[in-house]
Amino acid sequence: MSKIQEHRVMLKYADDPEQATLAGYRHNGGYKALEKALESMTPDQVTEEVLASGLRGRGGAGFPTGRKWQFVPETDKPKYLAVNADESEPGTCKDRQIMELDPHQMLEGSLLCCYAIGAETAYIYIRGEYPHSIKATERAIEEAREAGLVGKNILGTDFSCDVWVHPGAGAYICGEETALLTSLEGNRGYPRIKPPFPAVEGLWRCPTIVNNVESLACVVHIINNGAEWFKGLGCEGSTGTRLFCVSGHIARPGVYELECGKFTLRELLEDFCGGTGTGRPIKGVMPGGSSFQVLTPDELDCTFDSDSVQKAGSSLGSGAIMVFDDSVSAVEVALNIAEFYSHESCGQCTPCREGSDWVRKLVARFCRGEAREGDIELLMDVTDRMDGTTICALAEALVWPVQSYVRKFRSEFEAGITRRAAEHEFGGFSKPVESVP
Numbered sequence: 001m002s003k004i005q006e007h008r009v010m011l012k013y014a015d016d017p018e019q020a021t022l023a024g025y026r027h028n029g030g031y032k033a034l035e036k037a038l039e040s041m042t043p044d045q046v047t048e049e050v051l052a053s054g055l056r057g058r059g060g061a062g063f064p065t066g067r068k069w070q071f072v073p074e075t076d077k078p079k080y081l082a083v084n085a086d087e088s089e090p091g092t093c094k095d096r097q098i099m100e101l102d103p104h105q106m107l108e109g110s111l112l113c114c115y116a117i118g119a120e121t122a123y124i125y126i127r128g129e130y131p132h133s134i135k136a137t138e139r140a141i142e143e144a145r146e147a148g149l150v151g152k153n154i155l156g157t158d159f160s161c162d163v164w165v166h167p168g169a170g171a172y173i174c175g176e177e178t179a180l181l182t183s184l185e186g187n188r189g190y191p192r193i194k195p196p197f198p199a200v201e202g203l204w205r206c207p208t209i210v211n212n213v214e215s216l217a218c219v220v221h222i223i224n225n226g227a228e229w230f231k232g233l234g235c236e237g238s239t240g241t242r243l244f245c246v247s248g249h250i251a252r253p254g255v256y257e258l259e260c261g262k263f264t265l266r267e268l269l270e271d272f273c274g275g276t277g278t279g280r281p282i283k284g285v286m287p288g289g290s291s292f293q294v295l296t297p298d299e300l301d302c303t304f305d306s307d308s309v310q311k312a313g314s315s316l317g318s319g320a321i322m323v324f325d326d327s328v329s330a331v332e333v334a335l336n337i338a339e340f341y342s343h344e345s346c347g348q349c350t351p352c353r354e355g356s357d358w359v360r361k362l363v364a365r366f367c368r369g370e371a372r373e374g375d376i377e378l379l380m381d382v383t384d385r386m387d388g389t390t391i392c393a394l395a396e397a398l399v400w401p402v403q404s405y406v407r408k409f410r411s412e413f414e415a416g417i418t419r420r421a422a423e424h425e426f427g428g429f430s431k432p433v434e435s436v437p
C-alpha cells in the first residue's frame with residue numbers, strides 16, 4: 001500500500017448523494033461555521049482567523065486569502081465578493097467536484113467571506129461549460145434562501161447577503177480576476193491594469209474580493225476548527241489540504257485531496273498514482289496546469305509543496321498535474337500549449353496578440369520539420385519580448401512553459417530544423433498539424 005493517503009476535509013462527504021442538498025449538508029454539520037461566526041465572531045476576527053491559518057488562494061497565484069481580505073478599505077461604497085468558478089485552466093477539474101457534490105460548502109464559505117469584508121452581494125461566476133455545476137449551485141442558493149441562510153437578516157442577525165450565479169460564455173481569459181469582473185459588468189471580458197487591485201477597486205469601481213471556489217471551501221473548515229488546526233495540516237507555506245487533479249499518462253488519474261509537504265512529487269506519481277500505466281517511463285510533468293514550466297524525470301524528487309516545486313523551477317498553480325510518457329513529442333506538447341493560448345489571447349496587448357500567434361506558427365514549423373536555422377533563437381527572442389510586457393499574466397502562461405520545453409527538450413526542437421528532421425526520433429511530423437498555416 002502507498003505510504004501516501006488522501007486526507008479528505010473538503011471532499012469528506014463527496015460520496016454521500018445527500019450532501020448536495022441542504023438537509024444532507026446540515027446533517028453533516030453544514031452551516032455551523034456561519035452560525036459560529038455570526039453568533040460569536042466580529043468580521044475582523046473572521047479575517048484574522050483566515051490570515052492566521054496561512055491559507056493561500058487555490059486559483060493559481062497562491063496569494064494569502066486573509067491578507068487579501070484585509071486590503072478591502074473602509075468605505076461607504078458597496079462591497080462585493082466574486083467567486084471564481086471559471087475553472088478553465090487546462091487539466092483543472094476540482095472546483096467542479098465541490099460545486100456538484102457539495103455546493104453548500106462553497107456557499108457557506110462565500111457567506112463567511114461576505115460577512116468578513118462587509119459585502120451584501122456575492123456573484124458566483126461559473127464556467128459556462130459546466131451546466132451541472134450551474135444547476136447544483138442555483139439549487140443550493142434557492143434552498144438556502146428559503147431557509148433564511150441567504151437574503152435579508154441571515155439567521156435572524158443584522159447580516160444580509162444575496163448570492164447570484166453568472167454563467168461564463170467559454171472564454172479562458174474570464175478566469176483572470178479582472179477580466180471576470182469586466183465580464184460580470186456586462187462587457188467583453190478584457191483584463192484591466194493592476195493596480196488598482198480588485199480588493200480596492202473592482203466591480204463598478206467598488207471594493208471586490210475575487211476568490212477561487214476551493215479557497216472559500218477551506219474557509220468553512222478554518223472557522224469550524226480554528227486556524228491552528230488548519231496550520232497543523234500540510235506544511236509551512238502550504239497549510240491545510242489541497243485538491244489535485246492528476247491526468248494524462250497516469251495509471252490512477254483523479255481528483256485527490258492531499259496534505260502537502262509529506263512526500264515527493266515522484267512518490268505521488270509513481271507510488272500513489274501508479275506511474276504512467278503505459279509501461280513507458282515519465283517524460284514530462286506539468287505540475288500546476290499548462291501555464292507553468294514542465295518538469296523532467298530528474299526534477300521530480302522535490303517535496304510536494306508550493307515552495308519546493310517553485311524551487312524546482314515550476315509551480316503547483318491550480319493543482320492540475322499533467323503527465324506524459326516518452327512516446328510523446330515535446331514539440332507537439334509545446335504546440336498544443338501555444339495553440340491554446342494564442343486562441344485565448346483577448347488581443348488587447350500587442351506583445352500577447354501578435355506574439356502568441358508568432359509563437360504558435362514558429363512551434364508548428366518545428367513540428368512539421370520545416371524550421372529554419374536560427375528559429376530556436378527567434379522563438380526565445382519573441383517569447384522574451386512578451387514576458388512582463390502585458391496587462392495580464394496570460395502572456396507569461398504561454399512564455400514560461402514554451403521556453404521550458406525549448407530549454408529541456410532542445411534536441412527535439414533542433415530535430416525540427418529542416419535538414420536535421422529525418423535523423424531524429426521526434427523529427428518532423430508525428431501527426432498532421434492541419435490547423436497551422
Ligand SMILES: Cc1cc2nc3c(=O)[nH]c(=O)nc-3n(C[C@H](O)[C@H](O)[C@H](O)COP(=O)(O)O)c2cc1C
Pocket residue numbers: 056057058059060061062063065084085086087088089172173174175176177178210211212213215216392393394397
Ligand atoms: C489567464 C488567467 C486565467 C485564470 N483562470 C482562473 C480560473 O479559471 N479560476 C481561478 O480560480 N483563478 C484563475 N486565475 C487566477 C485569478 O486571476 C485569481 O488569482 C484567483 O481567482 C484569485 O483567487 P484565490 O486567491 O482564491 O486563488 C487565472 C489567472 C490568469 C492570469
Ligand code: SF4
Pocket residue numbers: 173190191344345346347348349350352353390391392393394395
Ligand atoms: S496579456 Fe493577452 S490576454 Fe492578457 S490582456 Fe493582454 S492581450 Fe489580453
